[in-house]
Amino acid sequence: MKNSGAHYVTACAVGCGAGLRDSGITLPEGPLRRCVECGQLLSSATEAQYLRSLGRFDNTAGTLPDATSQSRHDKNTARRLGKLAAALGRAPETIRLLDVGCSSGAFLRTACRLGYRAEGVEPSADAAQTARAAGLKVFTGYLEQAQFADATFDAITLIEIVEHLRDALGLMRECARILKPGGVVLVTTPNARSWTARAMGARWAGFSLNAMGGHISFFNPHSIAMLAARSGLAVHHIETRNVRFFERGQCSRGLHAAAKIAAELLNWPARLAGAGHDLHAYLRRPL
Ligand SMILES: [Zn+2]
Numbered sequence: 001m002k003n004s005g006a007h008y009v010t011a012c013a014v015g016c017g018a019g020l021r022d023s024g025i026t027l028p029e030g031p032l033r034r035c036v037e038c039g040q041l042l043s044s045a046t047e048a049q050y051l052r053s054l055g056r057f058d059n060t061a062g063t064l065p066d067a068t069s070q071s072r073h074d075k076n077t078a079r080r081l082g083k084l085a086a087a088l089g090r091a092p093e094t095i096r097l098l099d100v101g102c103s104s105g106a107f108l109r110t111a112c113r114l115g116y117r118a119e120g121v122e123p124s125a126d127a128a129q130t131a132r133a134a135g136l137k138v139f140t141g142y143l144e145q146a147q148f149a150d151a152t153f154d155a156i157t158l159i160e161i162v163e164h165l166r167d168a169l170g171l172m173r174e175c176a177r178i179l180k181p182g183g184v185v186l187v188t189t190p191n192a193r194s195w196t197a198r199a200m201g202a203r204w205a206g207f208s209l210n211a212m213g214g215h216i217s218f219f220n221p222h223s224i225a226m227l228a229a230r231s232g233l234a235v236h237h238i239e240t241r242n243v244r245f246f247e248r249g250q251c252s253r254g255l256h257a258a259a260k261i262a263a264e265l266l267n268w269p270a271r272l273a274g275a276g277h278d279l280h281a282y283l284r285r286p287l
Pocket residue numbers: 012013014015016035036037038039040
């Protein structure tokens with residue numbers, strides 16, 4: 001892939017005024033640049049490359065899990081929602097929840113089934129329509145376009161969204177505005193400072209613009225905390241989970257099996273070191 005245009009991302013997505021330096025990690029779109037203040041890694045993709053890559057989930061299926069990953073999806077979603085409810089100290093039935101970038105509604109389906117009063121926003125018209133056809137309440141468009149009133153929601157979820165944005169700070173400030181005082185935002189994103197990312201370098205699947213449908217901004221626990229602070233949110237809890245060297249289908253079955261065993265052994269130490277592959281941040285709007 002040849003990069004012949006200007007960078008789509010020109011400044012740190014976390015809102016730092018500091019400069020960007022070459023990270024030494026070179027992707028097909030060009031080198032990842034590192035914010036000297038928060039360590040965020042930023043893509044060198046052009047706007048055209050970025051927009052092309054976004055097409056991956058812009059369809060009626062969206063991010064619905066396939067049959068083999070449905071039970072894992074349900075289990076992971078239930079665990080995250082349980083932590084949200086615990087952070088709020090409330091029963092699901094009393095929690096008004098907004099899933100931002102809900103795609104075709106996989107997360108919302110589980111949330112509604114568990115009793116949450118959940119709705120979503122989604123810019124892909126096809127994916128949003130799939131969600132509505134399943135009986136879910138979904139606004140088609142970007143969060144700012146939905147124009148929710150101040151202090152509308154008890155909880156907001158951003159599941160694998162912020163890594164797709166060049167202005168994550170703008171989105172988080174809007175989330176903070178529509179969140180009730182005491183409300184909680186859950187942000188999940190790949191951890192660019194994970195052992196997995198460090199071991200794999202440019203081959204880390206999380207860095208792949210096209211395979212991941214537009215990943216351009218790569219967080220670490222520190223940059224997420226800075227994003228929270230600049231949005232007026234307090235860190236309730238940040239955790240990292242899992243070591244994963246290959247995504248399914250990325251390598252031979254034998255290698256995948258061996259990498260999986262190695263990853264299992266490293267899961268707990270990675271979690272203790274804040275170096276797991278998946279970064280989950282629970283952020284609270286102060287009372
Ligand atoms: Zn930064």
